[in-house]
Amino acid sequence: MPVTTSVALFAPIADDLNRVEELLRSIADVEYAPLRTMLSHVLGSSGKRLRPALALLSGKYGTYNLDRLVPTAASIELLHTASLVHDDVIDQAATRRGRATANSLFGNKASVMVGDFMFGHAADLVASTGNTRLVSLFARTIMQIVTGELNQDLTAYDYSKGLRDYFARIGGKTAALIGAAAEAGALVCGAPEHIIAALREYGFNLGLAFQIVDDILDFSGNAAVLGKPVGGDLWSGTLTLPSLLFLERYPGRDNPVFRFFRSKRNREERFAEALEAVRTSGVLDDASNVAREYADRAVALLGDLPNPEGVKEALVDLAEYVVTRAQ
Numbered sequence: 001m002p003v004t005t006s007v008a009l010f011a012p013i014a015d016d017l018n019r020v021e022e023l024l025r026s027i028a029d030v031e032y033a034p035l036r037t038m039l040s041h042v043l044g045s046s047g048k049r050l051r052p053a054l055a056l057l058s059g060k061y062g063t064y065n066l067d068r069l070v071p072t073a074a075s076i077e078l079l080h081t082a083s084l085v086h087d088d089v090i091d092q093a094a095t096r097r098g099r100a101t102a103n104s105l106f107g108n109k110a111s112v113m114v115g116d117f118m119f120g121h122a123a124d125l126v127a128s129t130g131n132t133r134l135v136s137l138f139a140r141t142i143m144q145i146v147t148g149e150l151n152q153d154l155t156a157y158d159y160s161k162g163l164r165d166y167f168a169r170i171g172g173k174t175a176a177l178i179g180a181a182a183e184a185g186a187l188v189c190g191a192p193e194h195i196i197a198a199l200r201e202y203g204f205n206l207g208l209a210f211q212i213v214d215d216i217l218d219f220s221g222n223a224a225v226l227g228k229p230v231g232g233d234l235w236s237g238t239l240t241l242p243s244l245l246f247l248e249r250y251p252g253r254d255n256p257v258f259r260f261f262r263s264k265r266n267r268e269e270r271f272a273e274a275l276e277a278v279r280t281s282g283v284l285d286d287a288s289n290v291a292r293e294y295a296d297r298a299v300a301l302l303g304d305l306p307n308p309e310g311v312k313e314a315l316v317d318l319a320e321y322v323v324t325r326a327q
Contacts, residue, residue, distance in 0.1 A: 043081065055073040058199045075126045082119045219234075
């Protein structure tokens with residue numbers, strides 16, 4: 001049964017997620033007014049809060065300690081938000097989640113520094129837990145995110161790249177952080193090692209499904225609902241699963257995606273042709289099936305894990321939400 005909202009999924013940790021929100025708001029309350037304005041704007045767009053919620057949910061598998069969990073969950077969200085701010089600078093994006101991006105309001109230089117500030121604050125929060133394994137997890141995750149972003153940026157408009165490269169890229173950009181979120185809460189609360197490992201792999205596979213759905217919505221979604229232009233990845237030369245499947249299905253040089261990538265004139269017209277061709281080809285259904293496979297794999301990894309306070313049920317429902325969401 002489709003789950004239509006993330007709110008119901010987070011019921012077991014709803015009050016504690018509010019504490020994470022309070023901590024994030026307090027981070028924006030700095031003395032330097034220009035920085036305060038920028039942080040308030042960036043952190044004021046709450047999004048789904050999927051990653052901090054995962055950290056809190058996974059903490060239920062150990063000794064649930066909010067003094068450690070709240071800064072851990074907030075640090076994960078800060079890391080995610082900082083990476084988005086930097087992504088927007090790189091992509092020259094004007095909107096995200098229906099709001100003006102930091103770079104469109106404050107300029108690229110200031111936005112990069114705001115992102116750096118959030119990276120630094122996230123590291124400070126992780127260090128405050130006193131858990132060296134968590135510090136190491138945080139550092140490795142940053143390196144994976146950067147590698148995934150570099151992979152994407154350095155292969156723009158490169159139609160020679162295939163599915164293996166795509167999954168390596170989204171494994172770094174998206175799945176690594178969601179996997180780290182699911183691992184972090186259990187880790188900092190001292191859960192058994194086999195549960196920590198299961199939650200890490202659950203989160204990683206959930207992250208793959210999440211990104212694939214994002215890539216599908218980039219073709220099929222509504223710009224007003226998504227809060228960003230439809231087809232943005234294609235326009236910026238990023239091959240995602242739908243366009244890769246489309247190139248595999250129609251390998252000739254008359255493929256509209258191929259023509260758009262090679263075009264130097266009439267780019268808007270070529271782009272519209274490519275977007276419509278992918279939308280009507282059936283590959284979006286194929287990509288959706290792949291996302292479903294990863295979500296099912298995530299659920300299977302939960303195996304015989306216990307269900308403290310309904311947490312396992314929430315994790316199962318979260319996988320369903322990820323593959324049926326419309327934004």
